[in-house]
Amino acid sequence: LMVLHYSWNFEPIVVEKEQAITPKQSNTLVMEDVAEHQENVRYQLPDGKLEQVMEEKKLYLEPNLTLKALAQELNTNRTYISTYLSRKVGMRFYDYINQLRIVRAALPLMNEHPEFKFEVIAKESGFASMSTFRRAFVKVTGKTPSQYEDSMSDQQQIS
Numbered sequence: 001l002m003v004l005h006y007s008w009n010f011e012p013i014v015v016e017k018e019q020a021i022t023p024k025q026s027n028t029l030v031m032e033d034v035a036e037h038q039e040n041v042r043y044q045l046p047d048g049k050l051e052q053v054m055e056e057k058k059l060y061l062e063p064n065l066t067l068k069a070l071a072q073e074l075n076t077n078r079t080y081i082s083t084y085l086s087r088k089v090g091m092r093f094y095d096y097i098n099q100l101r102i103v104r105a106a107l108p109l110m111n112e113h114p115e116f117k118f119e120v121i122a123k124e125s126g127f128a129s130m131s132t133f134r135r136a137f138v139k140v141t142g143k144t145p146s147q148y149e150d151s152m153s154d155q156q157q158i159s
Contacts, residue, residue: 045076045084060100061126067093098136101125106137110149118145 053074059065070093071078085096105125109116116124122133137145 045074045080047088049074050081050084054100058104060097061105061124063123063126063128065097065126095139098127098132099140101127102136102140106133107141107148110145111152114149114152121145 050070054060057073059070059073062069067078067081071081074081082093085091085093089096091099102125106121109121109124118133119130122130125133127133127136134145137143137148141148143151
């Protein structure tokens with residue numbers, strides 16, 4: 001806000017010199033940094049932990065799963081999960097959850113039970129709405145559920 005204020009009025013911004021830190025202050029700052037680092041390490045998410053918990057507990061099947069609830073389940077915070085997902089997995093939270101729902105639940109259900117309606121498959125896969133199911137399905141498979149179903153029946157006819 002200060003930059004906007006000063007640039008709007010075309011006034012120079014005065015920056016004060018940093019104060020010299022005494023050895024006593026330096027030691028205190030280092031101790032604070034160590035304490036903060038230890039606190040951060042406590043909440044960090046080890047590689048594979050998220051995936052392990054998701055597979056064991058099948059949390060992706062819960063329609064109202066939130067980042068906060070997942071953080072509580074993993075005994076960490078939302079920021080670490082978001083950072084882990086973006087850096088290690090390359091996805092955002094809901095994209096990751098929806099991909100698991102499609103790959104681990106919806107596609108196997110469609111293959112094993114072709115008689116199920118899409119609404120049943122969406123609900124059993126953890127989706128709260130059909131529109132989210134369709135959008136996620138297209139994002140993961142590149143096809144709509146109907147197109148996927150048609151391609152499955154075409155493959156079965158060939159076999």
